[in-house]
Amino acid sequence: MTELRNTERELRLFRMRLLFAGILIFFCFLALITRFAWLQIIKHDQYAAQSDENRILxxxxxxxxxxxxxxxxxxxxxxxxxxxxxxxxxxxxxxxxxxxxxxxxxxxxxxxxxxxxxxxxxxxxxxxxxxxxxxxxxxxxxxxxxxxxxxxxxxxxxxxxxxxxxxxxxxxxxxxxxxxxxxxxxxxxxxxxxxxxxxxxxxxxxxxxxxxxxxxxxxxxxxxxxxxxxxxxxxxxxxxxxxxxxxxxxSVDIELQKIVEEAFGDRRGALVAIEPETGDVLAFVSKPTYDPNLFVEGIEQQSWNELNTSQDRPLLNRPLTGAYPPGSTYKPFMALAGLELGKRTPAMSIYDAGFFNLGNHRFNDDKVGGHGTVDLYKSIVVSCNTYYFILANDLGVDAIHDFMQPFGFGQKTGIDLENERSGLLPSTDWKRRSSKNVAQQKWNAGDTISLGNGQGYNTFTPLQMAHAVATLVNNGVVMKPHLVKMLEDPQTHARTPTVNKESGRIPLKPENIETIKQAMVGVAREGTSRGVFANAEYVSGGKTGTAQVFTLKKNEKYNAGRLAERLHDHAWYTAFAPADHPRIAIAVIVENAGKGAEAAAPIVRKALDYYLLGKRPTPLDKTAPPPAAPKVEDGDGEEE
Structure with missing residues (x-):
């Protein structure tokens, strides 16, 4: 028997399926439209930026x-x-x-x-x-x-x-x-x-x-x-x-810099030259040098080893970080302290028998038999140690410290280079803080005596020495030393000075400054460096100095011939010129070179000849010894 189809029922079922399909399609399109609107309207800026980032580099x-x-x-x-x-x-x-x-x-x-x-x-x-x-x-x-x-x-x-x-x-x-x-x-x-x-x-x-x-x-x-x-x-x-x-x-004069670097030759040392009125650093020499081009693309290992392991330490910035006893170059400042603090007058004299006794200890002058009657002028000209043994004892360590500190000794000058070393200007407070051992915290009277002639605990950088001399001859007006004189705009070429104001003033009596300056002029005219500055076309002031490297035993006489070269004394010379209106102040040290007048002063002479007169050393000047002069012993053990 054949089953009859229910057409009406099937039609209704079909319509229901069609409705559900339409609703599903509608919601799908609605979701797509909503997502499209979210991306293109609400998130447009964000995705446009991402697109640009992918397209634009x-x-x-x-x-x-x-x-x-x-x-x-x-x-x-x-x-x-x-x-x-x-x-x-x-x-x-x-x-x-x-x-x-x-x-x-x-x-x-x-x-x-x-x-x-x-x-x-x-x-x-x-x-x-x-x-x-x-x-x-x-x-x-x-x-x-x-x-x-x-x-x-x-x-x-x-x-x-x-x-x-x-x-x-x-x-x-x-x-x-x-x-x-x-x-x-x-x-x-x-x-x-x-x-x-x-x-x-x-x-x-x-x-x-x-x-x-x-x-x-x-x-x-x-x-x-x-x-x-x-x-x-x-x-x-x-x-x-x-x-x-x-x-x-x-502020550097590169021609002056070249002349000084050549004058050092193969010797080690440092020189700083400053214009007193401005603080401009005219020359800043550290020897030996190195080639900075080696470092630009990364230095080769062999070159680095040679520089880093060399006994001469070419990477050491000696003017900035080398700390040395100042030796007799400290004496003009000690003499000025004596004048300013009322412990000395220019006419006051001592008798130098060749030694100074403090208790049971004898401090020997370098000249056997002494210098006889010595006033302030002569004490600087012949560099009499005994005069400054007595003066240091009369002043005391703390008075010395307080007077010297404004000149920049034992502290950073603030020059525009990093890693500057402060050196050491000793005091009783420093010694008390420097040791945990109570017995070593006490300042002994004998410690003061050596300070007078620039030995003992004193250690200063060549930059500090040059800065101090510049301040002295600038009548106590302190100018911050600087290497960059001007900042230049690369487009307009307009220039802005970096330092144009004084940093401070040290209240010094003009007559005392003049007394010290004239004594330093005497050093170059008739004292320990007169042979080097003979026939100079300008008047300069200066001071020789010797800084001990090797500590001698009691009553032992220094004999360079018996010591290794690196145990020889350092040679110092400080100077200014012209004497009536100083345009340049210099401090130079030649390591392990012995006598300041023989090793350091000739370098200064070449620097001053160029800077003041425009004279350049001739080939003969580069090899000839300094001019001879009658021999005179000074307190540094130098004979001129």
């Missing part, structure tokens, strides 16, 4: 580093452009050694380049480009460009490099730049200038390059470049130009 534009010039415009640190072959590790698929071997067939890659590359790889992030060769030749550029398609992840980049055209000259002043290390990067990230160092590979490491890093660096610019999906640049959309770093105009 923001590239930092590193500014040109500021130039460094001497006071006369000679360029001491400059920039130049060159091409560099660089590798981005994250884009390299093959073995790095294999890649370098292939590149070596097109570009000269030495083993030292590979070593440096490996070192930089360790310090860099995987997505950062690392140089394998700098300063490519035109031929090398052409060869690589022709084969560029074979080396994905390897690019030629135009870079700006730093160069020090005078090599070793003034290296301790300029310092150097170097590639940013991991530690440098962390410090930059923690600073407020992090964004300004995007794309920067170099930073100041030493000297003025480090002290003035923020000014020399400039302001980083940015370019917005439209790129393809593969990252290839299509067109430049906008550019925010970088601002070049500020130029530094130094």
């Amino acid at each position: 923001t590239v930092p534009v590193v500014p040109n580093r500021g130039l460094i010039m001497d006071r006369n415009g000679a360029v001491l640190a400059q920039n130049y452009s060159a091409y560099t072959l660089e590798i981005t590790p994250s884009k390299i698929a093959e073995d790095m050694d294999t890649l370098l071997d292939k590149l070596g067939m097109l570009v000269d890659i030495q083993p030292k380049n590979r070593k440096q590359f490996v070192k930089l790889l360790e310090e860099s992030k995987n997505f950062e480009s690392v140089p394998i060769r700098t300063r490519l030749t035109d031929e090398e550029i052409a060869r690589f460009t022709a084969q560029r398609f074979r080396f994905p992840g390897v690019e030629i980049q135009a870079r700006v490099f730093r160069r020090y055209p005078l090599g070793e000259t003034a290296s301790h002043v300029l310092g150097y730049i170097g590639r940013i290390s991991q530690k440098d990067a962390e410090n930059i990230a923690d600073s407020d200038d992090g964004a300004n160092y995007k794309g920067t590979s170099y930073i100041g490491k030493e000297g003025l390059e480090k002290s003035y890093e923020k000014l020399l660096h400039g302001t980083t610019g940015f370019e917005k470049v439209e790129t393809t999906a593969s990252g290839r640049a299509m067109r430049l959309l906008s550019r925010n130009a970088p601002t070049s770093g500020t130029n530094l105009v130094l």
